[in-house]
Amino acid sequence: MKTRTLGQGLEVSAIGLGCMGMSFAYGGAPEAESIKTLHHALELGVTFWDTAEVYGPFENEELLGKALKGRRDQVQVATKFGFRISDQGVGRERIAGVDSRPEHIREAVEGSLKRLGIETIDLLYQHRVDPAVPIEDTVGAMAELVNAGKVRFLGLSEASATTLRRAHAVHPITALQSEYSLWYREAEKEVLPTCAEFGIGFVPYSPLGRGFLTGKLKVEELDEKDMRRGLPRFQDEALKQNMRLVDALNQQAEQRGCTAAQLALAWLLAQKPWIAPIPGARKIHHLADNAGAAGIELDSDTQQAISQALPADAIVGERYDEKNQRMTNL
Numbered sequence: 001m002k003t004r005t006l007g008q009g010l011e012v013s014a015i016g017l018g019c020m021g022m023s024f025a026y027g028g029a030p031e032a033e034s035i036k037t038l039h040h041a042l043e044l045g046v047t048f049w050d051t052a053e054v055y056g057p058f059e060n061e062e063l064l065g066k067a068l069k070g071r072r073d074q075v076q077v078a079t080k081f082g083f084r085i086s087d088q089g090v091g092r093e094r095i096a097g098v099d100s101r102p103e104h105i106r107e108a109v110e111g112s113l114k115r116l117g118i119e120t121i122d123l124l125y126q127h128r129v130d131p132a133v134p135i136e137d138t139v140g141a142m143a144e145l146v147n148a149g150k151v152r153f154l155g156l157s158e159a160s161a162t163t164l165r166r167a168h169a170v171h172p173i174t175a176l177q178s179e180y181s182l183w184y185r186e187a188e189k190e191v192l193p194t195c196a197e198f199g200i201g202f203v204p205y206s207p208l209g210r211g212f213l214t215g216k217l218k219v220e221e222l223d224e225k226d227m228r229r230g231l232p233r234f235q236d237e238a239l240k241q242n243m244r245l246v247d248a249l250n251q252q253a254e255q256r257g258c259t260a261a262q263l264a265l266a267w268l269l270a271q272k273p274w275i276a277p278i279p280g281a282r283k284i285h286h287l288a289d290n291a292g293a294a295g296i297e298l299d300s301d302t303q304q305a306i307s308q309a310l311p312a313d314a315i316v317g318e319r320y321d322e323k324n325q326r327m328t329n330l
């Protein structure tokens with residue numbers, strides 16, 4: 001597995017592993033199966049693991065804690081804080097707004113360290129910008145955790161270019177994690193140029209369009225609790241139209257003797273040398289397929305052909321519902 005360097009020298013596997021789906025949003029997976037997937041990731045060199053306090057809530061960090069036993073040194077552990085988590089309800093129902101007050105950050109990080117069973121988080125992200133707390137206060141509290149040895153590097157998620165600049169002025173930001181893929185290219189407008197200006201790495205989440213770009217996702221087979229069932233882009237009419245774009249990606253992949261998933265990831269890797277995508281995979285064969293993308297290099301003609309086959313403005317439907325979309329680009 002090749003590696004990539006994010007801001008301030010954090011070295012990670014070029015292809016990471018998004019662990020969310022193992023415990024949250026997509027219906028989860030049996031614990032023993034997830035632990036096998038996580039350990040197999042290490043054999044493949046997929047060592048950049050992505051989790052968050054809110055995935056479960058809490059269960060995903062606990063799962064990683066189990067998988068990390070005796071293997072902590074092999075992994076770059078990235079987690080996130082930033083939501084108020086209620087005792088009421090289950091899963092996503094427990095999210096009760098954002099909360100990046102310094103005292104809440106300190107408390108959340110103590111919880112994450114305990115569940116993960118580690119002494120230091122490699123990369124700590126704010127999950128969503130909290131409009132009620134100046135970013136300077138948030139990053140100030142995060143920087144204190146770096147000084148205390150509890151965190152190595154800092155990141156933000158779905159922050160605007162302006163917020164990223166303000167944050168970076170308080171303490172160097174190592175990575176911005178936001179949605180970026182062939183079916184959501186908003187980051188190219190302001191955020192990626194800002195990352196380039198300040199030497200901040202970029203971690204694309206949902207790099208396979210929540211599975212859609214693989215051409216293999218069958219919405220009718222998704223778990224009842226799978227959040228994708230409610231997303232605008234996964235509704236019947238949008239799906240039908242978007243499927244044409246996946247057909248085009250599949251054709252390109254066939255010509256190159258790889259899978260559509262690999263091509264979608266290789267395209268992201270080709271955009272900048274400081275981009276490290278974190279595809280989510282519960283299944284070992286998905287993980288292995290994705291790891292293979294690190295070995296695929298695309299020349300600029302191929303990149304252009306792929307961009308043309310999937311024009312960003314041809315995608316039908318919003319990526320999020322209105323409530324979730326309002327929490328981004330702040």
Ligand SMILES: NC(=O)c1ccc[n+]([C@@H]2O[C@H](COP(=O)([O-])OP(=O)(O)OC[C@H]3O[C@@H](n4cnc5c(N)ncnc54)[C@H](OP(=O)(O)O)[C@@H]3O)[C@@H](O)[C@H]2O)c1
Nearest residue numbers: 018019020205206207208209210211261279280282283286
């Ligand atoms: N910062 C944020 O706000 C935020 C938001 C969303 C996600 N994330 C992070 O980003 C990670 C990845 O995003 P994501 O899981 O939403 O979407 P994704 O990586 O775009 O897609 C994951 C989906 O694709 C399927 N899949 C993966 N590899 C495949 C392959 N090679 N062939 C066929 N199907 C494949 C997975 O199936 P199986 O799971 O069944 O293997 C899963 O259904 C998450 O795990 C999470 O860590 C962060």
